[in-house]
Amino acid sequence: MDKNKYYRSIPKVDMLMETDEIKVLFESCSREYVLESVRNKTDQLREFINNSMSENEIENKISLLTDDIINDVEKLTSLNMKKVINGTGTILHTNLGRAVINEETAERIKNLVTGYSNLEYDLEEGARGSRYSHFEKIITKITGAEAAMAVNNNAAAVLLILSAMAKDKEVIVSRGELVEIGGSFRVPDVMMQSGGKLIEVGTTNKTHLYDYENAITENTAALLKVHTSNYKIVGFTESVPVCEIAELAHKHSIPVIEDIGSGVLVDLAKYGLGHEPTVQESVQAGADIVCFSGDKLLGGPQAGIIVGKKHLIDKIKKHPLTRALRIDKFTAIALESVFHEYIDEENAVKNVPVLKLINRNIQEIKLEAEKLYEKLIPEIGKSCLMNIEECQSQIGGGSLPLERIKSFAVSFKPLTMTTSHLEKQLRKLKTPIIGRVVNDLFIIDMRTVLEGEADQIFETFINIFN
Structure with a gap:
């Protein structure tokens, strides 16, 4: 040649x-x-x-x-970040942006950020205000805490709390709670960055109250309780509830910090899931500082929310890192809007998309799957085998790792291309459709397909196979 x-x-x-x-x-x-x-x-x-x-x-x-x-x-x-259709069945999909916010919150954000706002201006006093003031009162009302603030994520919240309260001092934590979160960030690493000294007590599977008590010294700054929201230890295991840790700590005039991770404000057991500790329960149990994520079970934007005793929150607010880790106006608006939904729990379950998807009626999901199947089968049935499958959705985002929720999906087995080629084509669309490939079938779990998106899926499959 x-x-x-x-x-x-x-x-x-x-x-x-x-x-x-x-x-x-x-x-x-x-x-x-x-x-x-x-x-x-x-x-x-x-x-x-x-x-x-x-x-x-x-x-x-x-x-x-x-x-x-x-x-x-x-x-x-072209702009790289796109809206995608989530057909994975994972409600809090970290790679797909975690919690979805509702239309009303999005519209409020749009209205406020396309003009000027009173982000840090006190309209009553005519003077500089605090960005926390827009949501602090509503958070304290819902959680029962004395004060509240927020930073850009929960890892930042833990870092800031420990930096403000435990620099050059000791913090006692159970070995069974030395968690690693997304991106390989670990509690011991965060502790080291804060300047605090980690004191491990107990064992991986069992920690007793006396383990904490025996470790307390005059240099102890706090007792730290970390909720293992992204994994479970089962079997021969024991941990100390925060109420007992708080009673012990307060005897020694030591504060208790609890990182409860997923930040749920409603008892999910009422909706058919396992019980996940709520923020209110932690506050009532005596934790002096509680921190949690905004974009997990709370259903809001990425943020690390810190609630607790006023004198401690005031101390944290004054720490130099607070400025570096503070939230922007988009987050402040979204947080205020989301927390307002929780004034009435029934309202929250209806209007916060994460809770709405968790509590979605199974017959409604099955009906959506049947509708999509029945519309597509006469159009692409000769080019693609289809079926309605019973499947399992999950919460995701490091929340309730053992929980699975019954759901229904539409499965696709293309005859004119490989399943992996179909998956790639769907991923490359202007509005990508992200599903799961299981046993050489492309699966779209209808639980996480939002209103109006089934029509887009229909049009897309028509275009691909015809």
Whole structure:
């Protein structure tokens, strides 16, 4: 094969830059970026020719050069973050943005951030205010705590609490609660960064009250209780409830810090799930400081919410790290809106999407699966085998790891392509559809398919198979 003739057939960079198809790109992108793309794509084409032994492949690749350049520039100039359809059945899917917020909250955010707001302005006093003031009162009313604040995530909340309360002092924690959260962040590492000294007590599976008591010294700053929300130890195991830890700690005038992780405000046992400790229960049990995530079972934005005794919250607010870890106006607006839903629990269950999806009626889910199946089967039945499957949804986001919720899904087994190719095509859409591949079937769990999205799924599958 004479590869030189193919090298010679590659248009020169300056000639490509003068073609009408490439000139159009200057309207949406600077000439420098287009030029860089042209050079990169012609270099890649030369490399392809060098490595390929197929004349047909080389000729096809050369014919697509202009298209490749256009696609490359469009990819550079398009927005990368997209809305996706979640067909995985994982309600708090960390990779897909965790908690969904409702339309009313989104509309309120839009209305406030597209103009000026009283984020840090006290309208009553006509003076500088606090961004915490917009939601502190409502949080304390719901949780029973004396004061509240928020930072940008719960790991930051733990770091800030320990930095403000335990620098150069000891913090006692059970070995069975030295958790690792997402991204390999571990409690011992956070403790080290805060300047506190970790004192481990008990064993992995059993920790007793006397383990804490025996470890208390004059240098003890706090007793730390960490709720293991992202895993469970079962069998021969024992841990000390926060009420007993608090009673012991307060005898020695030592505060108790509890990280309850998922931040649930309603008793999920009432809705058919296992009991998850609520923020209110921790406060009532005597924890002096409680922190939790905003974007897990609370159903709000990413945030680390800190509630507790006023004198301790005031101390934390004054710490220099507070400024570095503070929330922005988007988060402040969303937090205020979400907490307002919890004034009435019944209202929260109806309006907070996370709780709504957890509590979604199983017959409603089955009906949605049947509707999608019945609409698609006459359209794509010859190109794709379909079925309605009973399946199991999960909470996700490191919450209630053992819980599974009965659900229904539509399964797809394409006959004209591989299942992995279908999954890839769905992932590459303008509005990607993310599902699960199980036993060579593409599964869409209808529990997490939101209102109106089934119609988009229908149109997408029609386009792919027809």
